[in-house]
Amino acid sequence: MYSPQKLHPIAYLGSVVNGIKNLWIPLIIVLFNSRETLLSGNISLKYILIIGGIFILAIVLFGGMDFLNKYRTRFWIEDGKFIYKDGVITNHEKELDIGRIQSIDFSEPIFHRIFGAVKLEVITPGEGIKIDTMKKSQAESLQGILYDEKAYLEETVEIGAYSEWPRIEEESDQRETAGFDTLYRMNGRSLLLMSMTSGALGTFLALLFGFLNLIGANFLIERYFEYFEGAIRNLALAMGLAIGLFIIVGYALGILILTVKYYGYTLKMKHDDLVVEYGLLEKKHQSVNINRVQNIIIKDSIIRRMIGYYSLSVTITSDSLDSEDIDGTVELLPFIKKARLYEIVDHIFPNYHVEVPERKVPFRGYRRYFQVVTLLVLIITSLAQYFLFDYAWIAGLVLILVFMASGIYSAYNSGYAIRNDEINLMTAGFFKRSHYVIKHEKLIEAEWVFNPFLHRAKLGIITLVTAAGMLGSRATIKFIDRSDIDKIWQWAERGHRNAEDFTEGN
Numbered sequence: 126m127y128s129p130q131k132l133h134p135i136a137y138l139g140s141v142v143n144g145i146k147n148l149w150i151p152l153i154i155v156l157f158n159s160r161e162t163l164l165s166g167n168i169s170l171k172y173i174l175i176i177g178g179i180f181i182l183a184i185v186l187f188g189g190m191d192f193l194n195k196y197r198t199r200f201w202i203e204d205g206k207f208i209y210k211d212g213v214i215t216n217h218e219k220e221l222d223i224g225r226i227q228s229i230d231f232s233e234p235i236f237h238r239i240f241g242a243v244k245l246e247v248i249t250p251g252e253g254i255k256i257d258t259m260k261k262s263q264a265e266s267l268q269g270i271l272y273d274e275k276a277y278l279e280e281t282v283e284i285g286a287y288s289e290w291p292r293i294e295e296e297s298d299q300r301e302t303a304g305f306d307t308l309y310r311m312n313g314r315s316l317l318l319m320s321m322t323s324g325a326l327g328t329f330l331a332l333l334f335g336f337l338n339l340i341g342a343n344f345l346i347e348r349y350f351e352y353f354e355g356a357i358r359n360l361a362l363a364m365g366l367a368i369g370l371f372i373i374v375g376y377a378l379g380i381l382i383l384t385v386k387y388y389g390y391t392l393k394m395k396h397d398d399l400v401v402e403y404g405l406l407e408k409k410h411q412s413v414n415i416n417r418v419q420n421i422i423i424k425d426s427i428i429r430r431m432i433g434y435y436s437l438s439v440t441i442t443s444d445s446l447d448s449e450d451i452d453g454t455v456e457l458l459p460f461i462k463k464a465r466l467y468e469i470v471d472h473i474f475p476n477y478h479v480e481v482p483e484r485k486v487p488f489r490g491y492r493r494y495f496q497v498v499t500l501l502v503l504i505i506t507s508l509a510q511y512f513l514f515d516y517a518w519i520a521g522l523v524l525i526l527v528f529m530a531s532g533i534y535s536a537y538n539s540g541y542a543i544r545n546d547e548i549n550l551m552t553a554g555f556f557k558r559s560h561y562v563i564k565h566e567k568l569i570e571a572e573w574v575f576n577p578f579l580h581r582a583k584l585g586i587i588t589l590v591t592a593a594g595m596l597g598s599r600a601t602i603k604f605i606d607r608s609d610i611d612k613i614w615q616w617a618e619r620g621h622r623n624a625e626d627f628t629e630g631n
Contacts, residue, residue, distance in 0.1 A: 129199035129210075133242040136258035140192035200256065202270060207247060209254045223274045225249045227417040227441045228455070229398075231264045233408040247271075250417075250442045250592075268412070272398050275414070305393035305400060308469055309458060315434075316384055319460035322428050325379030326372060332382065333375070392457055392469075399473065401457060413455045417441050419567045419591040420598055421470070421477060422454075423560040427534070430558075435466050440593035453593035479562050482540040482551045490584050490604030495532025499525050531555045539602055541609070543616050550589065550600045561600040567591045571617035573610060585610035589617065 190213060198211040207221045228248040237243055243264045245256040311319070357363040388405035397415040402408065422438045429435065437458040458466060470479055506521025535553040542549045546565040551558060574586035587610050588601040602613075 127202055129201045130263060132195055132198050133240065133258045133260050135240045135242050136195045137192055139258055140195060205274065207271065219254055221247060221249055221254060223271060226271060226275060228411065228413050229268050229271055230411045232410065235406050272395055305395040307391060307393050309392040309461065311390040311460065315460055316387060318432065318434065319387065320380040320383035322426065323383055325383055326376045328382055329375040329379035387459060390459065399457060411455060413439060413441055415473060419593055421474065421562040425558050427556040433463055434460050435463055436460060437466060437470065440591065440598045442592040477562055478544055478547055480542055480549055482542040482549045484537060485540040485605045485609050486536040487606050489582055491533060491536040493604045494536045495529050498528050502528065541602060541613060543612065548616060550602055552600060552602055563589060563591055563600065568617060571614060573614060583607045587613050
């Protein structure tokens with residue numbers, strides 16, 4: 126990797142495919158204008174050769190530039206930098222400081238796996254590099270070299286320049302230099318439970334309607350319901366059976382989709398770098414540097430809490446528009462038992478103190494979690510009851526009870542805990558919780574919402590913002606007492622206990 130490397134030969138075939146993709150619209154226009162000739166059947170060999178020749182020439186013109194660009198593409202490592210160079214008429218060269226690399230990810234789509242190729246993405250706080258097609262052996266070698274180079278750079282930098290902790294010297298001497306330590310591997314039972322509690326039906330519906338919109342075949346859904354209406358004379362029974370069967374089949378297919386997506390989920394660690402690997406048809410390898418983590422997020426839902434499972438994510442910074450995850454969130458553990466989760470967190474982040482925050486929403490703040498949405502549902506239900514449906518009040522009552530229960534759940538599970546330079550903040554919404562752990566040094570902004578209605582009730586809303594992707598990560602705790610808002614605000618403003626308090630100045 127210290128000498129210029131080329132792309133995988135299959136990348137050149139991708140240029141031809143891109144050329145064909147760019148010709149779909151012109152091809153449709155040509156076929157539409159020639160529809161009378163084609164339908165008449167009077168097509169001469171000369172006409173076919175001319176059209177075919179023009180089509181091939183267009184592919185060469187559209188794909189030729191991309192082909193030359195990929196042929197001239199080179200990448201290598203030199204003097205602590207990862208260098209990527211391409212261009213045909215104008216040469217473009219990018220240099221990434223290896224010490225600032227936050228994530229080295231590569232994925233293996235089905236087509237790429239056939240030829241032993243992968244897609245590679247290198248992410249930094251600024252602009253990243255995305256290599257569409259390279260050999261898998263190249264990607265693994267490059268990933269390993271970059272990790273070793275990063276570890277060497279971090280060991281030669283003064284303590285504290287990159288991290289608050291770094292790891293103990295005795296542990297440092299025992300680290301493996303050849304491979305990764307496996308911290309967690311999801312078994313089949315956990316994979317199935319995760320798929321069943323991860324919105325499988327929603328996943329199926331998103332893929333289904335996305336596909337139908339792509340091919341313009343929404344009439345298939347209409348025919349599906351028409352079939353049940355024709356087979357069963359009772360309209361209500363027919364619709365009930367159609368919807369019930371649709372939900373059952375959709376939920377089962379959603380579970381299958383998620384199982385295939387997260388198959389073989391594994392979390393590994395080498396030096397201060399974490400790598401997650403998963404996927405059956407398309408294998409993905411995603412990495413993150415521990416020192417670049419901006420905050421820790423532990424999530425759960427009411428169903429998962431009942432069976433004792435949680436998920437762990439972190440956020441990193443990146444301004445790259447090429448990155449698929451522009452929110453900067455990296456999921457490390459999508460489904461894991463609580464005890465095992467905290468054990469792994471303590472091992473990965475020894476400088477973080479993770480604790481469940483105390484509940485801080487006062488009783489007078491509870492109704493504010495559901496009063497607005499309840500009022501909207503009440504208005505809509507009243508209009509539907511008057512103009513459309515005599516039994517709309519039943520659906521409205523059910524929705525109001527659900528939103529009230531969700532609001533009470535959110536209020537009951539919201540809170541915070543401050544310990545020196547760190548805050549644990551719990552937020553909740555619609556029977557789901559998010560537990561944020563934020564270091565003061567990673568905080569970039571604090572926002573305080575305080576209107577006349579909240580002033581009268583002595584309540585407030587505060588949001589803590591940390592860097593994450595291009596959008597930032599926002600943790601908001603709502604309708605807590607004014608005194609608690611002051612505590613969080615003072616922590617955000619003053620930081621460490623020895624910092625100067627500017628509010629006491631003249």
